[in-house]
Amino acid sequence: MDLDTLLSFDWGTMTPEFIILGVIAILSVADLFMPKHVDRKVLGWAGFAGIVLALVSLVSLIGTETTSILYDTFRLDSFAIAFKLILLLGAALVMLLAIDYRTNDGLEEYKGEFFYLFLTALLGTMFMASSGDLITLFVGLELLSIPSYVLAGMRKRNLKSNESAMKYVINGGISSAITLFGMSYVYGIAGSTNLREIAQVFGGLSDPQHIYILGLAFFMIFVGLSFKLASAPFHMWAPDVYEGAPTPVTAFLSVVSKTAGFVIILRILLSIFGYIPVAQEDGQPIPLLFAVQDYIAFLAGATMIIGNVIALRQRNIKRMFAYSSIAHAGYILVALTAMSFVTFDAIWFYMLAYVLMNLGAFAVIQVITMKTGSEDISHFAGLYRRSPLLAVGMGIFILSLAGIPGTAGFIGKLNIFMGALMVDQAHYVLVSIMIATTVVSYFYYFGIMTQMFFRPAASDEKIQLPAGTIAVILITVVGTILFGVLPNLAIDFMHSNFNQFVDFMR
C-alpha cells in the first residue's frame, strides 16, 4: 500500500475513532508526566470531553453515504452509526460515574490508567460496530476485552477484585479462542475474511458437507460471543466479575460491553449465516440462521429463567444486577430469535433504554456502596428519607427495568413482543417465558423498592451527591421517562436517519 492509496481513503468516516484514539494518547502521556500529587480527576474530565466530541462528530456523520475504507474492512453504515451512538452515550455516562468513584482500596494511584484503559475498551467497541471484516471484528473484540480484564482487577488490594479479574481473563480468553476457531472455519470455506465476499460465496453454497461445517462454525462463534452478552450458558462469570469489579467498570460491562456483544453478533450472524441456504421451502432457500432459530430460542429462554430466578436469592446488589443483566440479555435474544422486520428496531431501542435505565441504577448503586462501604441490599433501607432524589430516581429505573408502562423499558419490551409474535411461526412459548419471568423479576426489583420506601433507615443523615453523579441520574431519569412516554422521539429518529438499516450489507 503506497502513500497515494492511503491518502485516497476517506478518513473522515473514522473521525470519532480518531478523536478517542487521540484522547487516549494524550491522557496516557499526560498521566506519565503529571506529578504524583495532582488529582487525576482532570484526566477523567478530559476523557469525558473526548467522548462528547466523538459523539458530536458522529452525529455530524449521520446521513452521509455508506462508505467503507481500508479495503472494506471498516464500514460506516447506518447500523454502525446507530449503535455507536448508544455506545458513546453509555460510555459518556460511565465516564462521569468513574470520575466520581472513590474507594479506599488502592484505586487512587491507578486512576489515570483507569481512564485511558476505559477509553481503549470503548475504541474496541466502536471498531466492532464498524467492521466489515472478520479480522477487524476480532481485533475490536480483543481491544474491548483486554482492557476490560485489567479494569476488573483495578482495585489491587481487594481480594474480590483480584478474583474477578482472574476469572474474567480466563473465561474471556477461552471464549475468544472459541470464537476465533469458529471464524477459522468460515475463512476456510469462504477463502476470504471480508464479510461481503463471504456472503457472496456462501449464497451459492450447496455442498452439505460445507453446510455441516458452517453449522459447527455458527455454534462456536455464537458460544464465544454469548460470553460477552453474559447469556446462558456462559453467564457464570458475570456475578463474580460484576461483584468484584469497581462499580463504574461493572456498569461498563453490563451496558456498553453487552451492547458491543449484540453489535458483533448482529454483524456476524446476519452478514454470514443469513446467506447460507440449508433447505428449500416453496422455492425459497431457508438460511442457516433460520434453521437454528430453535437453538437461539432455547438459549434465550434459559437465559431469562436463570437470570431472573437466581436474582431472587441475591442479597448483594451488584450480584443481583449481574443476574438482572443476564435476564435482559435473554430478552434481547428473543428479538434476535424472531428475525422479523422490527428486529433491528427492537434491539436498538431496547439497548438505548437499557443504557439509560441500567446506568442510572448503577449510579445510585455506586453512591450507596461508596457511602456505606457495603453492597448489601439492606443499605438501601430508608433511602427515601435520606435522599428523595436518589430514591425516586432508583424507583424509576427499577420500574423501567421491570418493564412497567410509562418508561422506556416497557416500550422496549413491547417492541420485542411484537417482533416475536408477528412472524409466521409466532413464538408463543418464548413470549410467555419472557412475560412470566418479567413477573418473577417484580419480586427482586420491588424488594429494592420495599427497602427504599417502606423500611426505616439506619441513620437519617442526608446523602451528598457529587455533581457528575447528579448529572448522570438526571440525564438517565429524563431519558427513561421521555422515551417511555414519547418513544417516537427515538423511533422516528431511527427511522428517518437510519432507514431500516437497508445499507447493512450493501
Place this chain on the structure above:
Amino acid sequence: MDFNYFLTLLVFSPLLGILLLAFMPKANESGIKMLGVLATLPSLILALIAYFSYRGGNDLANFSEKFRWIQFGGQGAEQQGIFTVNYELGIDGFGLVMVVLTAVIATLAAVASFHIKKEWKGYYMLFLLLEIGMLGVFTSQNLILFFLFFEITLIPMFFLIGKWGYYDKEKAAYSFLIYNGLGSAILLIVIMVLFSRTGTSNIEMLSVMMNAENAPLFAPVSESLKMGLLIALLVAFGVKLPIFPLHSWMLRVHVEAPPSIVMIHSGILLKIGAFGLIRFGMGIFPEQFAELAVLLAVLGVINLLYGAFLAFIQTDFKMVLAYSSISHMGIVLIGLGALNEAGIQGAIFQVVSHGLISALLFFLVGVLYERTHTTTLANLGGMAKGMPLASGFLLAGAMASLGLPGMSGFVSEFMAFLGLFEEMPILAAVGTIGIIMTAVYLLRAVLAITYGKAEREFVGISDIRSFEWAPVLVLIGLIVLIGVYPAVLSEPLQATLETILMGIGG
C-alpha cells in the same frame, strides 16, 4: 361546544395536584389534605359536565381525540397504516358512567383519607396518580393505552397498601402486585398477539376485524386462537374481578389496606375486570364469548355462593365485606353469562351499584376503626348507643347491599337474575340461595355491631362528624337515586348495550 382535549384534561387533571403537592412543605398536614381533595375536583366537575352535556343531547363522539403516538416497524408500515399506536381517548355510555363513578368515589375517598396518620404528602401524590390510571382505563380507545393506564394503577396501589396499610401490609402489597402482575402479564400477551396479528390495537377496529369475513390482517387468526385469547382474557380480568379461585389476594388487600384505599379498590379497581370482560371479551370475541356463556354463569353462581357462605362464618367485619364483594361480583358474572339484554344490563348495573355500596360500607368501616381501633365483630357491639347515626348509615348500606327494593342493589340483582332465569332457570334457582345468604350474613354482622351486646366500653365515642357527612350523604343519595330512578344509568347505557347485543347476535 368544543371538546378538544376535554378527555385529556379530565384524565390528567390530578397531575396538577401532584405537581402542587410536590412543592408543599411536608409538615403542613391540613394544607396537604385540602389540596389532595381539591385536586380530585377538576376531574369530577369535568366528568359531570360530560354526563350532563350527554343527557342534554350532546354526542359522545365529540369527546374523542386522537394523536399519532408510537409507530412500530418504520415508514413502510406507517404508509400502510399498520403498527401505529395512537394516543386516542373516547367514551361511550358505559365509559361515561364508569368515569363519573370513578371521579365521585375518588373525591369521596380523598375525603376519607383525612384519617391517614402519616406522610400525607406521598400518600396524596400516589392517590392522585392512581386516579389518573383509573380514569385513563375507562377512556382509552386502544388496548396498548388501556394497558398503560391499567398498569399505572398497579404501582401506586402497591405503595399505598405497603406503606399505609395495617399490620401485615407488605405481604398484602406483594400479593396484590404478583397476582395482578400475572393478570396483566396475561393481558399483555393477548394484546400483543392481537396487535401483531392485525396491525392495530384500536378496540373498535379490532372488533370489526376479528368478526369480518375477509379483514386485511397482517397474519391469520384462527378460531382456536381466538378462543385461547378469550380464555386468557377471562383469566386476566378474572384476577381483577376476582373470580374464584383467583381471589385470595383481594381478601388480603381488603383487610390490610387503609379503608380509603379499599373504597377505591372495591369501588372501582375490581370493576376494571368487569369492564374489560364486557368491553373486550364481548366486544372483540362475541362468538367465542357466547360459547363460554354457560361457564361464566356457572362461575358466577360459584362466586355468589362461595362468597356468601364464607362471609357468614367470618368474625371480622372487614372479612365479611371482602367475601361479600366476591359474592357480589358473582352477580356480574351471572348477568354476563345470561347473555341477554336484561342480564348484561344487570351486570353493568351491579358494577356501578356495588361500587357505590362498597365505597359506603368501607367508608363506615374507616369511621368505626378510627374510633374503636377494631373491626372484630365480637369486640364491636352496641354501637347504636354511642353512634346512632353511623349505625343507621351502616344498616342502610347493608340493606342496599342485600338488595332492598328502592336501592341500587335491588335493580342490579333483579335484572341479572331476570336474565339468567330466562336462559338457565335451574342455575338461576341455585343462585338465589346466594341472595338469601346475603341477607343473612349482612344482617348478622351489622346487627351484631349496632345492637349486639357491648363487650367494651367505648368512652366518649363520637358520631359521624364534620367532613364525614359529605361522603355518606352523597353515596346514600346516589344509591337511592339509582334504586328509585334507574334511568339515570340505563339511559346512558342504552347505546352501549345495543352495540354489545348486536355483536353477540341479539
